[in-house]
Amino acid sequence: MTSLSKPAMFNLEHILTGMWRSGKTFQLFQLINDLMQSGVPRERMFYFNFSDERLQPMPEDMLDQVITEFWRQDPSSRTQGA
Structure with missing residues (x-):
């Protein structure tokens, strides 16, 4: 029996x-x-704080816009992980 790879x-x-x-x-x-200690570059990480008062009121598509822009700036993060 062969085991499946993760x-x-x-x-x-x-x-x-x-x-x-x-x-x-x-x-x-x-x-x-x-993650940084394990070698993941900081540029590959995305942190978004929903409680930032500058974003209020937040449009429904705000997160989609932010993620789309992140992927535009680093296209490989969409397929290789961010």
């Missing part, structure tokens, strides 16, 4: 939810630091 994981999203001031941002920054 599929490559790219464009993996980490979404963290929780109560206000429960350490979500700190946890994400730790994850970003761990």
Whole structure:
């Protein structure tokens, strides 16, 4: 019997939810630091803070626009992961 190989994981999203001031941002920054320590270039990471007051009121398609622009600036991140 042959074993199946684990599929490559790219464009993996980490979404963290929780109560206000429960350490979500700190946890994400730790994850970003761990990724950089493991050799993932900073340019391949995308962090978006929905609570930034400058974005309010946020149009429905804001996240789509932001991700599309990120992919425009780094096209390989769309297929190789960001």
